[in-house]
Protein backbone atom coordinates (compact mmCIF):
# COMPACT_ATOMS: atom_id res chain seq x y z
CA UNK A 1 0.00 0.00 0.00
CA UNK A 2 0.92 3.64 -0.31
CA UNK A 3 -0.56 6.84 1.10
CA UNK A 4 -3.34 8.61 -0.71
CA UNK A 5 -2.52 11.14 -3.40
CA UNK A 6 -3.54 14.74 -2.63
CA UNK A 7 -6.96 16.03 -3.68
CA UNK A 8 -5.37 18.95 -5.55
CA UNK A 9 -5.81 19.80 -9.24
CA UNK A 10 -2.61 17.96 -10.17
CA UNK A 11 -3.64 14.62 -8.60
CA UNK A 12 -7.45 14.39 -8.59
CA UNK A 13 -10.25 13.63 -11.05
CA UNK A 14 -8.96 13.01 -14.56
CA UNK A 15 -5.50 13.96 -13.27
CA UNK A 16 -5.41 11.11 -10.73
CA UNK A 17 -2.24 9.04 -11.17
CA UNK A 18 -2.81 5.93 -13.23
CA UNK A 19 0.43 3.93 -12.70
CA UNK A 20 -0.62 1.23 -15.13
CA UNK A 21 2.11 -0.60 -17.03
CA UNK A 22 0.40 -2.82 -19.55
CA UNK A 23 0.29 -4.74 -22.81
CA UNK A 24 -3.06 -4.75 -24.53
CA UNK A 25 -3.29 -6.44 -27.90
CA UNK A 26 -5.97 -5.58 -30.44
CA UNK A 27 -7.75 -2.65 -28.91
CA UNK A 28 -11.42 -2.37 -29.83
CA UNK A 29 -11.78 -0.26 -32.94
CA UNK A 30 -14.84 1.43 -34.43
CA UNK A 31 -14.86 2.78 -37.95
CA UNK A 32 -12.19 2.32 -40.58
CA UNK A 33 -8.49 2.73 -40.00
CA UNK A 34 -6.69 3.69 -43.24
CA UNK A 35 -4.36 0.84 -44.34
CA UNK A 36 -1.45 3.22 -44.79
CA UNK A 37 -1.26 4.05 -41.07
CA UNK A 38 1.57 1.68 -40.09
CA UNK A 39 3.92 2.64 -37.31
CA UNK A 40 4.20 3.55 -33.66
CA UNK A 41 2.89 6.53 -31.77
CA UNK A 42 5.00 7.14 -28.68
CA UNK A 43 3.73 9.47 -25.96
CA UNK A 44 5.18 10.61 -22.64
CA UNK A 45 3.03 10.86 -19.54
CA UNK A 46 4.08 12.20 -16.13
CA UNK A 47 2.60 9.60 -13.78
CA UNK A 48 3.89 9.66 -10.19
CA UNK A 49 4.40 6.23 -8.64
CA UNK A 50 4.13 7.68 -5.10
CA UNK A 51 2.36 10.63 -3.46
CA UNK A 52 4.53 13.77 -3.22
CA UNK A 53 7.36 13.83 -0.65
CA UNK A 54 6.25 17.23 0.69
CA UNK A 55 2.48 16.67 0.60
CA UNK A 56 1.78 18.39 -2.71
CA UNK A 57 3.58 18.95 -5.99
CA UNK A 58 3.02 19.83 -9.63
CA UNK A 59 1.84 17.44 -12.35
CA UNK A 60 5.17 18.14 -14.08
CA UNK A 61 7.14 16.19 -11.44
CA UNK A 62 5.49 12.85 -12.23
CA UNK A 63 7.66 9.87 -13.13
CA UNK A 64 7.99 9.40 -16.87
CA UNK A 65 5.70 6.77 -18.37
CA UNK A 66 5.98 6.07 -22.08
CA UNK A 67 3.15 4.56 -24.05
CA UNK A 68 3.35 3.06 -27.50
CA UNK A 69 0.36 2.63 -29.77
CA UNK A 70 1.48 0.23 -32.47
CA UNK A 71 -0.53 0.29 -35.71
CA UNK A 72 -0.07 -2.81 -37.81
CA UNK A 73 -2.32 -4.10 -40.66
CA UNK A 74 -5.39 -2.42 -39.18
CA UNK A 75 -4.67 -3.62 -35.63
CA UNK A 76 -3.72 -1.37 -32.74
CA UNK A 77 -1.78 -2.59 -29.67
CA UNK A 78 -0.90 -0.58 -26.57
CA UNK A 79 2.15 -0.95 -24.37
CA UNK A 80 2.99 1.28 -21.37
CA UNK A 81 6.14 1.25 -19.26
CA UNK A 82 7.77 3.49 -16.70
CA UNK A 83 11.10 5.04 -17.61
CA UNK A 84 13.42 3.43 -15.06
CA UNK A 85 15.32 6.58 -14.11
CA UNK A 86 17.66 6.76 -11.13
CA UNK A 87 14.91 8.77 -9.42
CA UNK A 88 12.26 6.12 -10.12
CA UNK A 89 14.54 3.27 -8.99
CA UNK A 90 15.49 4.98 -5.71
CA UNK A 91 11.86 5.68 -4.86
CA UNK A 92 10.71 2.20 -5.80
CA UNK A 93 13.38 0.70 -3.53
CA UNK A 94 12.22 2.93 -0.67
CA UNK A 95 8.53 2.39 -1.55
CA UNK A 96 7.89 6.13 -1.12
CA UNK A 97 8.77 9.53 -2.54
CA UNK A 98 12.20 10.90 -1.75
CA UNK A 99 12.45 13.91 -4.05
CA UNK A 100 11.03 17.22 -2.82
CA UNK A 101 9.97 20.39 -4.61
CA UNK A 102 9.91 20.67 -8.39
CA UNK A 103 13.50 21.05 -9.57
CA UNK A 104 14.83 21.85 -6.08
CA UNK A 105 17.36 19.26 -4.85
CA UNK A 106 17.73 21.17 -1.56
CA UNK A 107 14.32 19.84 -0.51
CA UNK A 108 15.09 16.14 -1.07
CA UNK A 109 15.46 13.34 1.44
CA UNK A 110 19.17 13.18 2.43
CA UNK A 111 19.31 9.55 1.23
CA UNK A 112 19.10 10.71 -2.42
CA UNK A 113 21.63 13.51 -2.30
CA UNK A 114 23.47 13.50 -5.64
CA UNK A 115 21.02 11.09 -7.31
CA UNK A 116 19.89 12.27 -10.77
CA UNK A 117 16.50 13.95 -10.33
CA UNK A 118 15.44 13.62 -13.98
CA UNK A 119 11.96 12.17 -14.49
CA UNK A 120 12.26 12.05 -18.33
CA UNK A 121 8.52 12.58 -18.61
CA UNK A 122 7.98 15.07 -21.44
CA UNK A 123 8.75 13.88 -24.98
CA UNK A 124 9.80 10.59 -26.60
CA UNK A 125 11.80 11.17 -29.80
CA UNK A 126 13.18 8.76 -32.38
CA UNK A 127 16.53 9.90 -33.78
CA UNK A 128 19.73 8.22 -34.91
CA UNK A 129 18.20 4.78 -34.32
CA UNK A 130 17.43 5.54 -30.69
CA UNK A 131 14.23 6.13 -28.75
CA UNK A 132 14.98 8.87 -26.21
CA UNK A 133 12.78 10.01 -23.32
CA UNK A 134 13.40 13.68 -22.64
CA UNK A 135 12.74 16.32 -20.05
CA UNK A 136 14.40 19.70 -20.07
CA UNK A 137 16.02 19.51 -16.62
CA UNK A 138 18.23 16.52 -17.37
CA UNK A 139 19.80 14.39 -20.08
CA UNK A 140 18.04 11.82 -22.20
CA UNK A 141 17.25 8.24 -21.22
CA UNK A 142 17.26 5.64 -23.99
CA UNK A 143 14.47 3.08 -24.28
CA UNK A 144 14.04 -0.03 -26.39
CA UNK A 145 11.65 1.06 -29.18
CA UNK A 146 9.75 -2.23 -29.08
CA UNK A 147 9.67 -3.33 -25.44
CA UNK A 148 10.03 0.20 -23.95
CA UNK A 149 12.54 -1.30 -21.54
CA UNK A 150 14.97 1.33 -20.21
CA UNK A 151 18.47 1.02 -21.64
CA UNK A 152 19.98 3.81 -19.55
CA UNK A 153 21.13 7.43 -19.73
CA UNK A 154 22.16 8.77 -23.14
CA UNK A 155 24.86 11.46 -23.35
CA UNK A 156 26.00 11.03 -26.98
CA UNK A 157 28.68 8.53 -26.04
CA UNK A 158 30.13 10.85 -23.44
CA UNK A 159 30.34 13.75 -25.91
CA UNK A 160 27.55 15.94 -24.53
CA UNK A 161 28.84 18.48 -22.00
CA UNK A 162 25.46 20.07 -21.25
CA UNK A 163 23.85 18.68 -18.10
CA UNK A 164 20.45 19.13 -19.73
CA UNK A 165 18.69 18.52 -23.04
CA UNK A 166 15.44 20.15 -24.09
CA UNK A 167 12.32 18.04 -24.65
CA UNK A 168 11.68 20.22 -27.73
CA UNK A 169 14.34 19.19 -30.19
CA UNK A 170 13.97 20.25 -33.85
CA UNK A 171 14.58 17.72 -36.59
CA UNK A 172 15.52 18.80 -40.11
CA UNK A 173 13.69 16.14 -42.10
CA UNK A 174 15.77 16.89 -45.23
CA UNK A 175 19.21 16.40 -43.65
CA UNK A 176 18.22 14.04 -40.84
CA UNK A 177 20.00 16.33 -38.38
CA UNK A 178 18.66 16.95 -34.89
CA UNK A 179 18.99 20.48 -33.54
CA UNK A 180 18.61 20.90 -29.79
CA UNK A 181 19.70 22.92 -26.82
CA UNK A 182 20.04 22.65 -23.07
CA UNK A 183 19.43 25.49 -20.63
CA UNK A 184 20.92 25.56 -17.14
CA UNK A 185 23.52 23.60 -19.09
CA UNK A 186 26.24 24.28 -16.52
CA UNK A 187 24.09 23.42 -13.50
CA UNK A 188 21.16 24.59 -11.44
CA UNK A 189 20.06 28.19 -12.20
CA UNK A 190 23.03 28.95 -14.43
CA UNK A 191 22.57 31.22 -17.46
CA UNK A 192 24.46 28.71 -19.63
CA UNK A 193 22.70 27.55 -22.77
CA UNK A 194 24.21 24.80 -24.94
CA UNK A 195 23.37 24.81 -28.67
CA UNK A 196 23.84 21.32 -30.16
CA UNK A 197 23.48 19.50 -33.47
CA UNK A 198 23.53 15.72 -33.99
CA UNK A 199 23.79 14.09 -37.42
CA UNK A 200 21.31 11.55 -38.81
CA UNK A 201 23.20 8.72 -37.12
CA UNK A 202 22.94 10.36 -33.70
CA UNK A 203 26.55 11.53 -33.55
CA UNK A 204 27.05 14.89 -31.85
CA UNK A 205 28.41 17.25 -34.51
CA UNK A 206 28.67 20.39 -32.45
CA UNK A 207 27.99 21.89 -29.03
CA UNK A 208 28.53 25.56 -28.35
CA UNK A 209 27.57 27.48 -25.21
CA UNK A 210 26.33 31.02 -24.62
CA UNK A 211 24.83 32.95 -21.71
CA UNK A 212 21.15 33.88 -21.79
CA UNK A 213 20.26 37.43 -20.63
CA UNK A 214 18.83 35.82 -17.46
CA UNK A 215 17.97 32.28 -16.27
CA UNK A 216 14.73 31.43 -18.02
CA UNK A 217 12.50 28.36 -18.39
CA UNK A 218 13.43 27.94 -22.06
CA UNK A 219 10.95 25.21 -22.86
CA UNK A 220 11.16 25.28 -26.67
CA UNK A 221 13.14 26.93 -29.44
CA UNK A 222 12.90 27.14 -33.23
CA UNK A 223 15.12 26.45 -36.20
CA UNK A 224 14.70 27.48 -39.83
CA UNK A 225 16.72 26.31 -42.84
CA UNK A 226 19.09 29.20 -42.11
CA UNK A 227 18.67 30.35 -38.51
CA UNK A 228 18.42 29.16 -34.92
CA UNK A 229 16.07 31.12 -32.63
CA UNK A 230 16.34 31.16 -28.82
CA UNK A 231 13.36 32.83 -27.11
CA UNK A 232 13.86 33.85 -23.47
CA UNK A 233 10.60 34.54 -21.59
CA UNK A 234 10.57 35.91 -18.01
CA UNK A 235 9.78 32.75 -16.05
CA UNK A 236 12.98 32.93 -14.06
CA UNK A 237 15.09 31.01 -11.55
CA UNK A 238 17.37 32.11 -8.70
CA UNK A 239 19.93 29.86 -7.04
CA UNK A 240 19.51 31.77 -3.77
CA UNK A 241 15.79 31.06 -3.70
CA UNK A 242 16.32 27.41 -4.61
CA UNK A 243 18.95 26.98 -1.88
CA UNK A 244 16.49 28.43 0.62
CA UNK A 245 14.08 25.62 -0.31
CA UNK A 246 11.87 27.92 -2.38
CA UNK A 247 10.35 27.52 -5.83
CA UNK A 248 12.64 27.05 -8.81
CA UNK A 249 10.43 29.22 -11.05
CA UNK A 250 8.60 32.51 -10.70
CA UNK A 251 7.11 34.74 -13.39
CA UNK A 252 8.56 38.27 -13.45
CA UNK A 253 6.34 40.65 -15.47
CA UNK A 254 8.89 43.45 -14.98
CA UNK A 255 11.44 41.67 -17.16
CA UNK A 256 11.56 41.90 -20.97
CA UNK A 257 11.37 38.99 -23.40
CA UNK A 258 14.60 38.46 -25.35
CA UNK A 259 14.89 36.51 -28.58
CA UNK A 260 18.37 35.54 -29.76
CA UNK A 261 18.83 34.73 -33.47
CA UNK A 262 21.94 33.35 -35.16
CA UNK A 263 22.80 31.67 -38.47
CA UNK A 264 22.17 28.01 -37.66
CA UNK A 265 25.56 26.97 -39.00
CA UNK A 266 27.25 30.05 -37.56
CA UNK A 267 28.65 30.68 -34.12
CA UNK A 268 26.83 31.68 -30.93
CA UNK A 269 29.07 34.79 -31.10
CA UNK A 270 26.79 35.86 -33.98
CA UNK A 271 23.65 35.85 -31.76
CA UNK A 272 21.66 39.02 -32.15
CA UNK A 273 19.11 39.84 -29.45
CA UNK A 274 15.66 41.34 -30.04
CA UNK A 275 13.40 42.38 -27.15
CA UNK A 276 9.94 43.44 -26.10
CA UNK A 277 7.88 43.65 -22.85
CA UNK A 278 7.02 40.54 -20.78
CA UNK A 279 4.81 37.70 -21.93
CA UNK A 280 4.77 33.91 -21.84
CA UNK A 281 4.98 31.13 -24.41
CA UNK A 282 5.80 27.43 -24.25
CA UNK A 283 5.50 26.02 -27.77
CA UNK A 284 6.39 27.23 -31.25
CA UNK A 285 4.33 26.14 -34.25
CA UNK A 286 6.97 26.79 -36.90
CA UNK A 287 9.63 29.25 -38.03
CA UNK A 288 11.16 30.11 -41.39
CA UNK A 289 13.59 32.55 -42.96
CA UNK A 290 12.87 34.77 -45.94
CA UNK A 291 16.27 36.24 -46.68
CA UNK A 292 17.09 38.48 -43.72
CA UNK A 293 13.56 38.30 -42.34
CA UNK A 294 12.86 35.51 -39.83
CA UNK A 295 9.30 34.50 -38.88
CA UNK A 296 8.27 32.70 -35.68
CA UNK A 297 4.67 31.49 -35.18
CA UNK A 298 3.35 30.63 -31.70
CA UNK A 299 0.78 31.20 -28.96
CA UNK A 300 1.71 34.28 -26.92
CA UNK A 301 0.08 34.90 -23.51
CA UNK A 302 0.17 37.82 -21.09
CA UNK A 303 0.89 35.50 -18.15
CA UNK A 304 2.46 32.15 -17.27
CA UNK A 305 -0.25 29.47 -17.65
CA UNK A 306 0.87 27.22 -14.75
CA UNK A 307 -1.03 27.85 -11.49
CA UNK A 308 1.96 26.64 -9.39
CA UNK A 309 4.23 29.22 -11.02
CA UNK A 310 1.72 32.06 -10.57
CA UNK A 311 1.26 31.10 -6.90
CA UNK A 312 5.03 31.08 -6.35
CA UNK A 313 5.14 34.55 -7.94
CA UNK A 314 2.34 35.90 -5.69
CA UNK A 315 0.31 36.58 -8.79
CA UNK A 316 -3.36 35.92 -8.18
CA UNK A 317 -5.23 35.98 -11.43
CA UNK A 318 -8.28 34.13 -12.65
CA UNK A 319 -7.46 31.85 -15.60
CA UNK A 320 -10.20 33.76 -17.47
CA UNK A 321 -8.01 36.89 -17.29
CA UNK A 322 -5.06 35.22 -19.00
CA UNK A 323 -5.17 36.55 -22.54
CA UNK A 324 -3.39 34.96 -25.45
CA UNK A 325 -3.47 34.66 -29.21
CA UNK A 326 -1.60 32.89 -31.97
CA UNK A 327 0.91 35.35 -33.42
CA UNK A 328 3.69 35.67 -35.96
CA UNK A 329 6.77 37.54 -34.81
CA UNK A 330 9.05 38.82 -37.54
CA UNK A 331 12.67 39.79 -36.94
CA UNK A 332 14.43 41.95 -39.51
CA UNK A 333 18.11 41.06 -39.44
CA UNK A 334 18.87 43.69 -42.08
CA UNK A 335 17.41 46.54 -40.03
CA UNK A 336 18.78 48.19 -36.89
CA UNK A 337 17.48 47.91 -33.34
CA UNK A 338 15.71 45.35 -31.18
CA UNK A 339 12.16 45.74 -32.49
CA UNK A 340 9.87 42.75 -33.20
CA UNK A 341 6.99 43.00 -35.68
CA UNK A 342 3.80 41.22 -34.55
CA UNK A 343 0.87 39.94 -36.59
CA UNK A 344 -2.12 37.99 -35.21
CA UNK A 345 -2.66 34.62 -36.92
CA UNK A 346 -5.52 33.14 -34.96
CA UNK A 347 -7.36 32.66 -31.67
CA UNK A 348 -5.63 31.45 -28.47
CA UNK A 349 -4.47 27.84 -28.12
CA UNK A 350 -1.46 25.61 -27.66
CA UNK A 351 0.07 22.22 -28.53
CA UNK A 352 0.74 23.29 -32.11
CA UNK A 353 1.82 20.71 -34.71
CA UNK A 354 2.58 20.77 -38.42
CA UNK A 355 3.42 18.13 -41.01
CA UNK A 356 7.09 17.09 -40.97
CA UNK A 357 7.55 18.27 -44.56
CA UNK A 358 6.63 21.84 -43.49
CA UNK A 359 9.21 22.16 -40.71
CA UNK A 360 11.58 25.12 -40.97
CA UNK A 361 10.11 26.47 -44.23
CA UNK A 362 7.30 28.68 -45.50
CA UNK A 363 4.06 26.75 -45.02
CA UNK A 364 0.27 26.95 -45.13
CA UNK A 365 -1.29 24.72 -42.46
CA UNK A 366 -0.99 24.47 -38.67
CA UNK A 367 -2.97 22.29 -36.27
CA UNK A 368 -3.44 23.33 -32.65
CA UNK A 369 -5.79 22.99 -29.70
CA UNK A 370 -8.12 25.49 -28.15
CA UNK A 371 -10.47 25.82 -25.20
CA UNK A 372 -13.80 27.02 -26.57
CA UNK A 373 -16.12 28.08 -23.70
CA UNK A 374 -19.13 27.64 -26.01
CA UNK A 375 -18.51 23.86 -25.92
CA UNK A 376 -18.80 23.64 -22.14
CA UNK A 377 -17.30 24.72 -18.83
CA UNK A 378 -13.60 24.05 -18.16
CA UNK A 379 -12.74 20.47 -17.15
CA UNK A 380 -9.51 19.74 -15.29
CA UNK A 381 -7.14 17.64 -17.41
CA UNK A 382 -3.40 18.04 -17.68
CA UNK A 383 -0.78 20.23 -16.02
CA UNK A 384 -2.25 23.71 -16.49
CA UNK A 385 -5.81 23.05 -15.34
CA UNK A 386 -8.55 23.28 -17.97
CA UNK A 387 -8.03 20.84 -20.80
CA UNK A 388 -8.56 21.78 -24.44
CA UNK A 389 -11.87 20.82 -26.05
CA UNK A 390 -11.35 21.75 -29.71
CA UNK A 391 -8.82 20.86 -32.40
CA UNK A 392 -8.24 23.49 -35.06
CA UNK A 393 -6.75 23.42 -38.55
CA UNK A 394 -5.57 26.92 -39.37
CA UNK A 395 -4.47 28.23 -42.76
CA UNK A 396 -1.82 30.59 -41.50
CA UNK A 397 -1.87 32.81 -44.62
CA UNK A 398 -5.63 33.41 -44.68
CA UNK A 399 -6.78 32.79 -41.11
CA UNK A 400 -9.33 30.26 -42.43
CA UNK A 401 -10.16 27.66 -39.77
CA UNK A 402 -11.76 24.24 -39.52
CA UNK A 403 -12.63 22.96 -36.06
CA UNK A 404 -13.49 19.69 -34.42
CA UNK A 405 -15.11 20.30 -31.04
CA UNK A 406 -15.63 17.62 -28.40
CA UNK A 407 -18.81 17.36 -26.32
CA UNK A 408 -19.19 19.27 -23.05
CA UNK A 409 -17.81 16.38 -20.93
CA UNK A 410 -14.67 15.59 -22.95
CA UNK A 411 -11.21 17.06 -23.39
CA UNK A 412 -8.41 16.28 -25.81
CA UNK A 413 -4.72 15.47 -25.39
CA UNK A 414 -1.96 16.48 -27.80
CA UNK A 415 -2.41 15.32 -31.39
CA UNK A 416 0.27 13.89 -33.66
CA UNK A 417 0.37 14.26 -37.42
CA UNK A 418 0.82 11.15 -39.57
CA UNK A 419 1.90 11.76 -43.16
CA UNK A 420 0.05 10.07 -46.02
CA UNK A 421 1.70 8.31 -48.95
CA UNK A 422 -1.18 9.36 -51.22
CA UNK A 423 -0.21 12.34 -53.42
CA UNK A 424 -2.03 15.51 -52.37
CA UNK A 425 -3.36 13.93 -49.16
CA UNK A 426 -2.76 16.06 -46.07
CA UNK A 427 -2.32 13.10 -43.73
CA UNK A 428 -4.01 12.27 -40.45
CA UNK A 429 -4.19 13.53 -36.89
CA UNK A 430 -4.48 11.22 -33.90
CA UNK A 431 -5.23 12.22 -30.35
CA UNK A 432 -6.53 10.85 -27.06
CA UNK A 433 -10.01 11.96 -26.01
CA UNK A 434 -10.61 12.09 -22.26
CA UNK A 435 -14.17 11.07 -21.35
CA UNK A 436 -14.79 12.72 -17.99
CA UNK A 437 -18.13 10.99 -17.33
CA UNK A 438 -16.92 7.43 -17.75
CA UNK A 439 -13.24 8.02 -16.83
CA UNK A 440 -12.27 6.08 -19.94
CA UNK A 441 -10.23 7.21 -22.93
CA UNK A 442 -10.55 6.89 -26.68
CA UNK A 443 -8.17 7.62 -29.53
CA UNK A 444 -9.58 9.51 -32.53
CA UNK A 445 -8.03 9.21 -35.97
CA UNK A 446 -9.15 12.03 -38.28
CA UNK A 447 -8.20 13.22 -41.74
CA UNK A 448 -6.11 16.34 -41.18
CA UNK A 449 -7.66 18.26 -44.06
CA UNK A 450 -11.19 17.36 -43.02
CA UNK A 451 -10.90 17.16 -39.25
CA UNK A 452 -14.25 18.92 -38.95
CA UNK A 453 -15.90 15.76 -40.36
CA UNK A 454 -15.00 13.84 -37.20
CA UNK A 455 -13.14 10.56 -36.71
CA UNK A 456 -12.51 7.94 -39.37
CA UNK A 457 -11.73 5.53 -36.56
CA UNK A 458 -12.19 5.48 -32.79
CA UNK A 459 -9.98 3.24 -30.69
CA UNK A 460 -11.45 2.29 -27.31
CA UNK A 461 -9.28 2.09 -24.20
CA UNK A 462 -10.44 -0.07 -21.29
CA UNK A 463 -9.13 2.48 -18.75
CA UNK A 464 -8.27 6.16 -18.33
CA UNK A 465 -5.05 7.31 -19.95
CA UNK A 466 -3.51 10.01 -17.79
CA UNK A 467 -2.84 13.20 -19.72
CA UNK A 468 0.31 12.94 -21.75
CA UNK A 469 2.58 15.86 -22.51
CA UNK A 470 4.05 15.27 -25.98
CA UNK A 471 4.26 12.43 -28.45
CA UNK A 472 5.74 11.53 -31.81
CA UNK A 473 4.82 9.25 -34.68
CA UNK A 474 7.43 6.88 -36.11
CA UNK A 475 6.57 5.17 -39.43
CA UNK A 476 7.01 1.37 -39.29
CA UNK A 477 9.83 1.38 -41.87
CA UNK A 478 12.00 3.62 -39.65
CA UNK A 479 12.00 1.15 -36.75
CA UNK A 480 14.24 -1.92 -36.61
CA UNK A 481 12.58 -5.26 -37.18
CA UNK A 482 10.97 -6.62 -34.05
Ligand SMILES: [Fe+2]
Nearest residue numbers: 219282283470
Ligand atom coordinates in the same frame (compact mmCIF):
# COMPACT_ATOMS: atom_id res chain seq x y z
FE1 LIG B 1 6.27 21.21 -24.26
